Amino acid sequence: MKKIIAILAFLALFTIGAVLVLQTPSDILYLLNWGEYISDEVVAKFEEEYHCQVVLEVVTSSEAMYQKITSNTTQYDVAIPGDYAVTQLYKEGWLMEADIKNDAYPYIQQYDTIYTDDLKALTDKYMVDDDNNPFSTYYFPYFWGAYTMIYNTSKPDTESVVKSNGFEALYNRSLYSTPHKIGMYDTSRWIVSSYLMANGYDPNITDYASSSHEGDLSNEIQNDVVSALKEVKFDEFGNDALKRNVATGALDLCFTQLGDFFDTLALVYDEANFDGNVNFNCYVPDTTAAFFDSMIIPTTCQNYDLANAFINFMLNPENAFDNACAIGYSPCLKGVVELYEECASDPNEIYFDSGDISTSLTFAQFLDKYPMYLNPVYNSSNVYMLEPKEAKYLTTCETIFNSLA
Amino acid sequence: MLVKNSWKNKLVGILQALFVVFVFSLMYMPIFIIIYQSFNKTANSISPLSWGGFTFDNYIEIFTNRQLYTTILDSLLVSLWTTFVATIIGLFASIGINALSRKARKAMDALNDIPMLNSEIVTGISLMIIFSLLKPLIPGIFGFTSMFVAHIFFTVPYVILMILPKLEQTDETLFEAARDLGCSPASALFKVVIPSLGTAILMGALIAFTLSIDDFVISFYTQGNGFSNFSNYVYSSYTKKNFSAGSYAFNALLTFVTLGIVLFISLKTNKKGKEKK
Amino acid sequence: MKRFKGLAIPYFVWLVLLVVVPLLAMFALTFMQTNGTNLATAVFSLDAYKRMLDPSIYKALWNSLYVAVLTVVICILLGYPVAYFISFSKIKNKSLFLLLLILPMWSNSMLRIVSWLRLFSTDALAALNLVGTDAAVIFVTVTTYLPFMIFPIYTVLEKMDRGLIEASKDLGVPAWKTFLKITFPLSLSGVSSGTLMVFLPAATGFAISQTIGQGKVRLIGNLIQTVFEKNNYNFGSLLSIFVTVMILAVVGASSLFTGRRKH
Numbered sequence: 001m002k003k004i005i006a007i008l009a010f011l012a013l014f015t016i017g018a019v020l021v022l023q024t025p026s027d028i029l030y031l032l033n034w035g036e037y038i039s040d041e042v043v044a045k046f047e048e049e050y051h052c053q054v055v056l057e058v059v060t061s062s063e064a065m066y067q068k069i070t071s072n073t074t075q076y077d078v079a080i081p082g083d084y085a086v087t088q089l090y091k092e093g094w095l096m097e098a099d100i101k102n103d104a105y106p107y108i109q110q111y112d113t114i115y116t117d118d119l120k121a122l123t124d125k126y127m128v129d130d131d132n133n134p135f136s137t138y139y140f141p142y143f144w145g146a147y148t149m150i151y152n153t154s155k156p157d158t159e160s161v162v163k164s165n166g167f168e169a170l171y172n173r174s175l176y177s178t179p180h181k182i183g184m185y186d187t188s189r190w191i192v193s194s195y196l197m198a199n200g201y202d203p204n205i206t207d208y209a210s211s212s213h214e215g216d217l218s219n220e221i222q223n224d225v226v227s228a229l230k231e232v233k234f235d236e237f238g239n240d241a242l243k244r245n246v247a248t249g250a251l252d253l254c255f256t257q258l259g260d261f262f263d264t265l266a267l268v269y270d271e272a273n274f275d276g277n278v279n280f281n282c283y284v285p286d287t288t289a290a291f292f293d294s295m296i297i298p299t300t301c302q303n304y305d306l307a308n309a310f311i312n313f314m315l316n317p318e319n320a321f322d323n324a325c326a327i328g329y330s331p332c333l334k335g336v337v338e339l340y341e342e343c344a345s346d347p348n349e350i351y352f353d354s355g356d357i358s359t360s361l362t363f364a365q366f367l368d369k370y371p372m373y374l375n376p377v378y379n380s381s382n383v384y385m386l387e388p389k390e391a392k393y394l395t396t397c398e399t400i401f402n403s404l405a
Numbered sequence: 406m407l408v409k410n411s412w413k414n415k416l417v418g419i420l421q422a423l424f425v426v427f428v429f430s431l432m433y434m435p436i437f438i439i440i441y442q443s444f445n446k447t448a449n450s451i452s453p454l455s456w457g458g459f460t461f462d463n464y465i466e467i468f469t470n471r472q473l474y475t476t477i478l479d480s481l482l483v484s485l486w487t488t489f490v491a492t493i494i495g496l497f498a499s500i501g502i503n504a505l506s507r508k509a510r511k512a513m514d515a516l517n518d519i520p521m522l523n524s525e526i527v528t529g530i531s532l533m534i535i536f537s538l539l540k541p542l543i544p545g546i547f548g549f550t551s552m553f554v555a556h557i558f559f560t561v562p563y564v565i566l567m568i569l570p571k572l573e574q575t576d577e578t579l580f581e582a583a584r585d586l587g588c589s590p591a592s593a594l595f596k597v598v599i600p601s602l603g604t605a606i607l608m609g610a611l612i613a614f615t616l617s618i619d620d621f622v623i624s625f626y627t628q629g630n631g632f633s634n635f636s637n638y639v640y641s642s643y644t645k646k647n648f649s650a651g652s653y654a655f656n657a658l659l660t661f662v663t664l665g666i667v668l669f670i671s672l673k674t675n676k677k678g679k680e681k682k
Numbered sequence: 683m684k685r686f687k688g689l690a691i692p693y694f695v696w697l698v699l700l701v702v703v704p705l706l707a708m709f710a711l712t713f714m715q716t717n718g719t720n721l722a723t724a725v726f727s728l729d730a731y732k733r734m735l736d737p738s739i740y741k742a743l744w745n746s747l748y749v750a751v752l753t754v755v756i757c758i759l760l761g762y763p764v765a766y767f768i769s770f771s772k773i774k775n776k777s778l779f780l781l782l783l784i785l786p787m788w789s790n791s792m793l794r795i796v797s798w799l800r801l802f803s804t805d806a807l808a809a810l811n812l813v814g815t816d817a818a819v820i821f822v823t824v825t826t827y828l829p830f831m832i833f834p835i836y837t838v839l840e841k842m843d844r845g846l847i848e849a850s851k852d853l854g855v856p857a858w859k860t861f862l863k864i865t866f867p868l869s870l871s872g873v874s875s876g877t878l879m880v881f882l883p884a885a886t887g888f889a890i891s892q893t894i895g896q897g898k899v900r901l902i903g904n905l906i907q908t909v910f911e912k913n914n915y916n917f918g919s920l921l922s923i924f925v926t927v928m929i930l931a932v933v934g935a936s937s938l939f940t941g942r943r944k945h
Contacts (some may be wrong), residue, residue: 399738428764504684640792
């Protein structure tokens with residue numbers, strides 16, 4: 001009996017200790033996000049300003065994001081899903097309108113004028129409901145980017161093939177003179193989209209002949225994708241690991257999205273014995289698809305005021321700039337672009353600090369070398385966005401992917 | 406005959422020892438890597454396992470990286486409470502099962518086997534479904550509550566597996582004798598039967614802790630509201646640039662500490678055994 | 683101690699609530715089309731059953747069987763000799779050996795898998811292209827579950843009546859024949875429970891195939907995981923029930939085959 005009391009006392013003490021450490025203020029903001037997609041410092045600043053705690057949960061796919069919001073296991077106050085998930089959530093009635101009438105949230109009130117022009121053009125075109133009406137008070141773009149290829153520059157012909165063939169460089173091994181290792185993202189829908197774009201089609205079509213965007217993927221396209229996949233035999237299907245493998249040379253190129261490239265760039269400049277040589281680059285083809293992730297408030301939200309405060313806080317260019325510098329994705333706000341350009345006007349302002357001035361990269365060098373950072377589609381004339389698709393279509397994509405098992 | 410074969414025997418012995426060492430090194434390889442990484446300055450470098458110099462920083466990170474220490478505390482909270490509660494539930498369930506008639510016993514055994522035999526992913530998903538159905542009644546169920554219940558659920562059968570055979574061997578007359586000496590059934594149980602199960606209970610608790618602290622799949626499906634555990638932290642962030650090298654340090658520390666505790670206990674029981682002799 | 687029967691009742695209720703009820707709920711979900719577990723918008727549908735015709739499911743099942751069977755075979759080939767050598771050796775402190783066997787299990791399994799991945803991706807080993815192959819997945823599965831094979835075999839060997847072996851030796855039977863005729867058959871119960879303990883997690887896990895397999899080795903566990911991630915609880919439930927039935931069939935068959943000891 002004494003023993004049990006001793007054990008219980010220990011457990012009780014441990015619990016009290018743990019609860020003290022994990023102590024949560026009365027105000028909690030549950031944020032559903034992608035991994036490494038928000039700066040800890042910016043979060044800390046928000047927590048301090050609003051005397052609250054941000055509880056972060058991360059997912060690895062748009063589908064998982066959708067599932068988490070709709071399955072109800074947690075009531076998130078803010079989530080940051082991708083564009084087509086936002087449209088789907090809106091159509092299904094999962095989104096709450098932000099508090100646009102409240103003067104406490106000045107940045108939310110300017111929702112119509114704060115985004116960069118190219119992004120605004122895309123949202124105007126794609127982010128509409130069934131009656132073609134926009135719903136821009138329900139979502140607030142956070143970061144954006146485009147689908148791209150990251151390639152290693154150690155082999156002589158990789159760069160030229162990638163630049164002259166676009167996404168076909170992923171699907172046509174005969175373009176290369178030497179064997180290349182090619183990685184593909186493991187999201188089944190992206191595979192279908194990348195295949196369609198590689199062959200010059202709109203990634204949203206479901207049928208070649210009618211160019212319809214509705215319904216299930218036609219058998220013809222399905223068969224084409226399956227046989228293309230069987231022929232090209234990608235060397236790796238992955239997500240976060242792909243970019244690292246291109247950087248280390250384990251892969252020669254991979255399909256991914258732009259943010260992954262800048263993320264890896266930051267990683268390389270951060271290496272202990274970095275010698276100033278970056279042996280990989282990225283290329284956004286002429287025909288590509290853009291994407292953006294937006295802050296939304298789900299209807300299951302428990303703390304509406306704090307959710308609005310958070311969105312407003314993240315729309316403040318100062319905070320968004322700090323966040324962009326830490327995360328490395330392309331900023332959505334005009335104000336942030338201006339701040340970047342301002343920093344670039346000072347030739348000594350360092351962007352990637354490798355610890356040694358000679359191997360570090362300044363803002364000016366960075367923007368000069370990677371113009372796609374401030375505008376992911378600056379070099380692309382054919383920019384699509386992936387549209388929301390019905391469950392049947394997604395199941396078909398899944399089946400195509402599974403057929404490789 | 407013996408003399409003639411001795412060099413052969415020795416050779417066989419050496420080969421056997423080499424084989425055992427080889428197999429154990431396969432099992433220990435990841436442990437060595439984890440310990441190596443826990444002292445490595447560049448544990449999270451883009452070129453894997455490159456040695457960047459010796460450091461204790463990774464150990465300090467356990468206490469400074471908020472995301473890491475939060476998941477560690479979450480893990481420990483669930484596992485320690487699970488160990489305690491699952492052992493008690495397992496003990497009393499064993500006593501109950503032991504008393505059942507043959508037929509009832511058979512049904513109970515089969516039911517108790519299911520959590521052990523069924524795949525973790527199915528167990529995790531069934532629990533998630535139950536919890537989501539309960540969600541309207543208990544809004545905050547996902548998080549500590551769901552993970553705690555899930556861990557008790559899958560560890561209790563193993564505790565029973567440890568305790569029940571021992572209980573069957575316990576002499577019924579021991580209990581009867583205590584009764585004859587004037588003990589109430591309850592106090593006979595607590596004063597005589599349960600103390601005789603000491604080691605089995607300890608083994609049950611140990612197995613419950615081991616399974617609980619290491620669990621990934623079932624926790625994957627029952628986490629929520631920002632409450633997660635260490636395995637899931639590793640799973641969701643090992644490819645990220647801010648994956649904390651403190652993870653290796655924490656794991657190495659956990660291995661050392663459990664090893665220490667077990668060595669201590671075994672030394673103590675050894676001593677006791679010798680004293681008795 | 684028969685009077686304590688009542689103590690089994692709460693645990694029985696608990697098991698029914700958490701084993702039987704979810705299975706029934708899943709069974710019900712297979713006949714519907716729902717958004718997650720939200721029953722408000724549920725409609726009757728046999729879509730889940732139609733999807734069972736998809737050949738990729740059987741491919742994933744086949745992959746799982748392939749990985750699990752090979753894992754078990756390799757575990758027996760590596761684990762049996764180890765258990766045998768240790769059990770029949772003259773080492774005094776065998777409990778230390780048991781400790782060595784359990785120790786790897788106190789290291790987080792997810793982190794162990796990640797460590798293997800890192801090792802396979804080092805410059806020295808990258809040329810072997812291990813990552814993403816069946817071989818690497820099987821190898822890591824073997825090293826993860828090997829203790830589960832060694833443990834039961836060792837226990838059975840320890841409990842075995844050594845008198846039998848001595849007697850056989852005294853009768854002049856060669857050592858290999860003694861092993862084949864006496865030791866091995868007597869240790870089969872250990873092998874069979876080890877097989878079960880390795881086979882089940884190896885066939886249904888998803889962490890190793892996902893991490894080490896790099897999306898190219900897809901087992902039934904990966905399939906179930908992605909289906910639930912896509913919020914399709916209906917098809918996911920059907921797959922889960924399917925797996926449960928298969929497991930019960932395997933367990934039933936193995937207990938028929940070896941006459942599983944009942945406690």
